[in-house]
Structures are given as C-alpha cells and as structure tokens.
Amino acid sequence: MNTVLAETWPYLLLIFAGFLPNEVWRVLGVIFARSIHEDSEILIWVRAVATAVLAGVIGKLILFPAGALTAIPVGIRIGAACIGLLAFFAIRRSVFAGVMTGELVLIASAWLLGPLK
Numbered sequence: 001m002n003t004v005l006a007e008t009w010p011y012l013l014l015i016f017a018g019f020l021p022n023e024v025w026r027v028l029g030v031i032f033a034r035s036i037h038e039d040s041e042i043l044i045w046v047r048a049v050a051t052a053v054l055a056g057v058i059g060k061l062i063l064f065p066a067g068a069l070t071a072i073p074v075g076i077r078i079g080a081a082c083i084g085l086l087a088f089f090a091i092r093r094s095v096f097a098g099v100m101t102g103e104l105v106l107i108a109s110a111w112l113l114g115p116l117k
Helices: 002-033 041-063 067-071 074-090 095-113
Strands: none
Touching: 041 074, 041 095, 074 095
16 A cells, blocks of 8 residues: 555645646636627736737747757747748637647658758
C-alpha cells in the first residue's frame, strides 16, 4: 500500500490542488452563464479578451520561441501564422480552423526542412 501511495501522490496532488479548485469555478460559470444572452455586452467582451490572449500567445511564440521551435526560421513561423490567418477568414472566422491550419503548416514546413541546427 505504501508503494502505491508513493507512486500516485503527485497525481493526487494535481487533482486536489490543481483540478478541483478550478472546476468549482467552471461549474459556477456554467450555472450563471445560462441566464446571459449570447449577444450580451459581457460575452462580447469575454470573447474579445480570449481572442486577444490567444493572439498574444501566438505572437510570443512566433517572435520569442522556446525549445524546439527556435530551430524553425522566423520566416516560416510568420508564414505559418499568415496562412493560419487566411484560413481563419476563409473558414467562417473559425479560430480553431486558423490555429490548426497554422500549426499544420508549421509542422509540415519543419518536417520538409529536416533537422535544423
């Protein structure tokens, strides 16, 4: 029994200290959001903030990459972002489609270039 606890305590800590406290707020958000109209000012603002945060993260990853992304030239990173932006507008302003298209272009470009140093 002691070895099971020794192997699983990091996962239990993640669940009790990381997941459960955040899940309470998510559930409360779902409960309170039911009464908010989809086109209300607050949801338009929340959507704009979420999009701005995503744009900031993408910009940081393009200009100041970390890890394996540093091996990909900045021109390819910017090109993948531009193609992702085109996909965003082409596919009914879908953030998911834009991000996934940009990511696929980035992965394909890195794969075609081979190992970079």
